Amino acid sequence: MVLMTEPTPIVPPTSPQYDEVFLARRRRRSVALGLVLGAVVLIFYVLTIVKLGPNVFDRVL
Amino acid sequence: MAYIDQSRDVPALAGGARVEDYLALLKPRVMSLVVFTALIGLLLAPGGINPVIGFIAILCIALGAGGSGALNMWYDSDIDAVMSRTVNRPIPAGRLDRDHALALGLILSIFSVVLLGLATNYLAAGLLAFTIFFYAVIYTMWLKRSTPQNIVIGGAAGAFPPMVGWAAVTGTVSIESCLLFLIIFLWTPPHFWALALYKQSDYGAAKIPMLPNVAGERATKWQILIYSVALVATTLVPGFVGFMGPLYMVAAAVTGLGFLWLAYRLFRTTEDKAMRKAGRTLFTYSLSYLFIIFLALITDRAGSMLGWF
Numbered sequence: 001m002v003l004m005t006e007p008t009p010i011v012p013p014t015s016p017q018y019d020e021v022f023l024a025r026r027r028r029r030s031v032a033l034g035l036v037l038g039a040v041v042l043i044f045y046v047l048t049i050v051k052l053g054p055n056v057f058d059r060v061l
Numbered sequence: 062m063a064y065i066d067q068s069r070d071v072p073a074l075a076g077g078a079r080v081e082d083y084l085a086l087l088k089p090r091v092m093s094l095v096v097f098t099a100l101i102g103l104l105l106a107p108g109g110i111n112p113v114i115g116f117i118a119i120l121c122i123a124l125g126a127g128g129s130g131a132l133n134m135w136y137d138s139d140i141d142a143v144m145s146r147t148v149n150r151p152i153p154a155g156r157l158d159r160d161h162a163l164a165l166g167l168i169l170s171i172f173s174v175v176l177l178g179l180a181t182n183y184l185a186a187g188l189l190a191f192t193i194f195f196y197a198v199i200y201t202m203w204l205k206r207s208t209p210q211n212i213v214i215g216g217a218a219g220a221f222p223p224m225v226g227w228a229a230v231t232g233t234v235s236i237e238s239c240l241l242f243l244i245i246f247l248w249t250p251p252h253f254w255a256l257a258l259y260k261q262s263d264y265g266a267a268k269i270p271m272l273p274n275v276a277g278e279r280a281t282k283w284q285i286l287i288y289s290v291a292l293v294a295t296t297l298v299p300g301f302v303g304f305m306g307p308l309y310m311v312a313a314a315v316t317g318l319g320f321l322w323l324a325y326r327l328f329r330t331t332e333d334k335a336m337r338k339a340g341r342t343l344f345t346y347s348l349s350y351l352f353i354i355f356l357a358l359i360t361d362r363a364g365s366m367l368g369w370f
Binding site (some may be wrong): 025032046 | 077078079080120179
């Protein structure tokens with residue numbers, strides 16, 4: 001398991017490699033957060049439709 | 062991807078945690094058991110529920126469990142750092158800021174309760190809020206560090222999910238959902254004390270007053286045996302009150318006998334190494350046991366609905 005085998009840090013915090021990793025991590029976090037927010041919107045949308053029921057389509061246009 | 066491998070070599074830094082570290086805060090393995098028992102509670106409840114709302118209810122219970130897990134890791138990071146079982150958790154390992162864990166825990170807890178209230182009913186949401194409060198405040202902040210009965214009372218937090226699932230469908234608390242609660246409530250002490258028996262030194266180092274450290278091994282084994290008898294007796298009640306049928310009763314009786322046998326074997330063992338082994342066996346068995354009991358509950362119900370018996 002990845003979390004169990006965290007090695008001792010070997011990359012100095014000022015190196016270019018460090019920046020690269022930091023940016024990559026931040027990007028992954030941003031993507032994950034974006035997906036979570038999208039899921040929240042979707043959940044509320046679907047929940048609203050389900051709560052309203054089929055009658056939501058039953059109206060004079 | 063290349064950066065994943067590199068990222069493991071980078072030290073923890075504020076704002077530099079990986080997505081996996083945040084997921085680890087939610088205690089995925091505990092969450093899976095919570096989801097499973099809550100789902101059984103939801104499916105057993107009379108009346109039925111819209112599948113979409115049922116899915117959202119289970120999601121809320123899972124997020125609530127995750128939120129309380131994050132709050133637990135936030136508060137317990139000091140003792141997690143001295144126990145071998147928990148030293149690799151994101152905060153003590155230095156991969157994640159404590160404040161981030163607190164923020165994630167609070168956001169998930171509030172969001173899950175509000176969403177469950179909107180999707181199902183306020184009783185279910187109230188029960189979920191109480192469960193999170195019980196685990197994060199009553200157990201983690203108070204009982205865990207102050208009394209050897211910590212997991213007996215704290216076990217209630219883990220026992221609520223099927224009751225929340227049931228309440229999400231019916232909007233009520235009934236005898237049947239209380240029975241589901243009671244099964245997990247009585248299962249928790251022998252399960253954790255079996256673990257505590259073979260991880261005694263860990264809890265001792267963290268100064269957590271677990272029963273083996275405070276009352277000794279003999280008293281712990283007695284308590285495990287007593288709770289095991291109470292647990293197995295309780296698992297048979299659903300059959301006696303007509304809530305469950307023969308399939309469940311057979312499964313509960315057979316697996317219950319196995320539980321009692323392992324608890325008795327642990328009770329009889331005195332030699333240290335053999336006792337640790339017996340403790341580990343009971344701990345592992347107890348996980349499968351709870352899974353089988355809840356699986357038997359739903360299989361029995363499905364069987365009777367399909368006219369198998």
